[in-house]
Amino acid sequence: MADPVVLEEVSYAFGEGELRRAVLRDVALRVMPGEIVLLTGPSGSGKTTLLTLIGALRAMQAGRARVLETELAGAGEGQRRALRRRIGFIFQNHNLLGFLNARQNVAMALELQAGLTERERLSRADAMLASVGLEDHRHKPPSQLSGGQRQRVAIARALVGDPGLILADEPTAALDKASGQEVAALLRRMARQRQVPILMVTHDPRILDMADRIVTMEDGRVVPALPAG
Amino acid sequence: MSLLQSLYLPLRLSWRQLRAERARLLAAMAGVMFACVLVFMQIGFRAALFDSATALLSAMRAELFLMNPLTTASFRPEPLPRIRAQQALALAEVRQSVPVYMAQVTWRNPESGTRRAIQLVAFDIESDAMGFNGLAALADRLKQPDAVAFDRRSRPEFGDVGRLLAGQPGTPLPVQIGGRQMNVMGLVDIGPSFGADGNLVLSETNFRRLLPNRSVANVDLVALRLQPGADPVATQARLKALLPEDVVVLTQPELVAWERRYWEEATPIGFIFTFGSLMGLIVGMVIVYQILFSDIAGHLREYATLKAIGYSNGYLARVVLSAALLLAVLGFVPGAVVSAVLYDVVGSATFLPLGMSWSRAGLVFGLIFGMCAAAGLLAMRKLRDAQPADMF
Structure with a gap:
């Protein structure tokens, strides 16, 4: 490789x-x-x-x-x-979309991939949020999350598309x-x-x-x- | 991404963005609604003007008309020699030739006594050349001396003639018209126009009684009714060859168009309504542009983030355009409902034929859609400021 x-x-x-x-x-x-x-x-x-x-x-x-x-x-x-x-990007500020909840923000990174259904996108987003320990927060918008939680959502967004x-x-x-x-x-x-x-x-x-x-x-x-x- | 997804996903994103800020969404919807109502009213008035201005002419049951070429509009006719009406009968195709007299005289309100100009339409009642509702039932009574029929859709300033007549069934209502005592025998349906606030229908003979100074050799319009199966256009050509230059021969659509052209071109009214519609669209566009622009400006970091993670400019442009089009739909629907209600209210206050139609709704939606799309295209330029390179 x-x-x-x-x-x-x-x-x-x-x-x-x-x-x-x-x-x-x-x-x-x-x-x-x-x-x-x-x-x-x-x-x-x-x-x-x-x-x-x-x-x-x-x-x-x-x-x-x-x-x-x-x-x-x-x-x-x-x-x-x-x-x-x-590539998965993680910024100094989380830069999540304020009008989307956590799982929608993570799923945004998957909307660019062809051949995924909405259900697949959301279930992958949920799985990724669970692995960063936010399964109970997936329906919250960024404004209701702490700084650390937001950055964890940003990590989930960066990783959900299996970046290289x-x-x-x-x-x-x-x-x-x-x-x-x-x-x-x-x-x-x-x-x-x-x-x-x-x-x-x-x-x-x-x-x-x-x-x-x-x-x-x-x-x-x-x-x-x-x-x- | 499939084509459907590449349209649906940006649309969904822009909807979620719009929905997140209720106050801003409501402001934008109000702006679009405002433009929508303004355009509906302007277009409605414009159409009502032209419809009402030509209602009298459209109700005439004749295929061809003779008119003085100097006549600009029917409420202000130039006379033509009555002999032309007889000459037209020289053609076998012409079955009947009906002279029509038009003039405006003062009418004294039977209730309050105030005076106001009213339009007279006089012709041989028996000729059946006018298709006004209610006229057939009154035909015999209008042959009596000094008998007139009153247009029930005349403006209320002429007095509530309908109620007065209903209060005395079978008895004519005496009124003062042009300084002469006349009798209202009944009601017909014509409708006011911008040139005439009300109408009276009467026989040729009663017209002469009312206006004795008018030369008997002159008429204002001649309605020609043709034999069944006769070709109006061919007959028109033959009449033109037959008659001297002091009359024009018009088909009914041409006569209506002549009248319409006067209001469109010789008065500022048509222009005023077009200008009003344009102003409404421009104001609406500025409002939508402002909303979209501040939406983009307020979300530049988010847009730049989307670019950074691989979204294209085209995708973001579709998000902005989708927002514009959503606003068009969200503003149009309540705007159309409000306009329909206003049409009813204003129509009953002004007696103008205002009405909502599918084709008009379609036209206004097209205009509003175009307005929002133009605002979206202008606002889209702000997307260039979303630079993913500045994100780190």
């Missing part, structure tokens, strides 16, 4: 001409199957930009990037959208210590069960122990690796 994420010589800059500011310089990064990689570094080091490139949310400028066997250099919006459907990769951006930043650790542990357990690799940007020192490997970035470059733990 090929590595889910392979980046070589990826560079990226914002702005034009004199205002051009490089945020990524010759980044190389590899995530192996089933691996949990944390990306840390000071703000402005380019880790979020890197995440949006891997997540096909932005078009590549220079370098080569293969994500889930899709070459991102020169990929059009259609190809990138197709790739995004195979999970990209997470500070998923615990908005949570208190207990629920942050709970969410991190849940994410780690779910990813391990399914053998899904995770690439997570985080500043949160409380959850660094969940990683197989920690990659540190500074000034748009990857700092040579430290052993985890």
